[in-house]
Amino acid sequence: MRKTLTCAAAGWLAFLALVPGAWGQVGWDSPMFTPPVNPVGWGVLLVDPSPGRGLGILATWRGQEGPGSLGFRAGLAEDGAGDLSLFGGADLSGSLYRASEEFPLHLVWVTGAGLGIGRHALLSFPFGVSLGRDFEAEGVWFNPYLTPRIVLDAWLGQHRRRNDLEFSLALDLGIDLAVDPGWAMRFGATLGERSALGLGVSFRGR
Secondary structure, three states: OOHHHHHHHHHHHHHHHHOOOOOOOOOOOOOOOOOOOOOOEEEEEEEEEOOOOOOOOEEEEEEOOOOOOOEEEEEEOOOOOOOOEEEEEEEEEEEEOOOOOOOOOOOEEEEEEEEEOOOOOEEEEEEEEEEEEEEEEEOOOEEEEEEEEEEEEEOOOOOOOOOOOOEEEEEEEEEEEEEEEEEEEEEEEEOOOOEEEEEEEEEOOO
């Protein structure tokens, strides 16, 4: 299954690289939606991306819960100039610390690679950590988390930026909640040099 999903993601990114006529580009990784305990299955979300000034749609897939799982995404949105942008990418995480009596939060490292394509192309590589803790109260599952990270952006094409490579800082604030194990509501906001919002549903919740 993982090999199939990897091939599918690679094919999607290759498709994006060949799409003609799209305009603008957005960062694929904001919001990143990578808590230490991540809902599995398909996700469908509305996003206000970075940069952007209009709503877009994002589809996600994750085959298994917890650190070490691969996540894939693809979406369509307007960039800051109001032009159409396609984007997609994959993320990966690994455990650094499991919650204990001494420190009540899970901690994982997160990274990924993805592409936004329009008039130009933007390759982005985030590196950071995610910390949070899922818990259940009165039949409702809560999963709040923070994801600070640094992002390496590589601009391709005839862009007007001074540098082809740039670093940016970002912080995700997110929460997932569910009253049924088959689905979960998801909310994420990105602060810092990447400003973005996302809200939607993940099916097969936990």
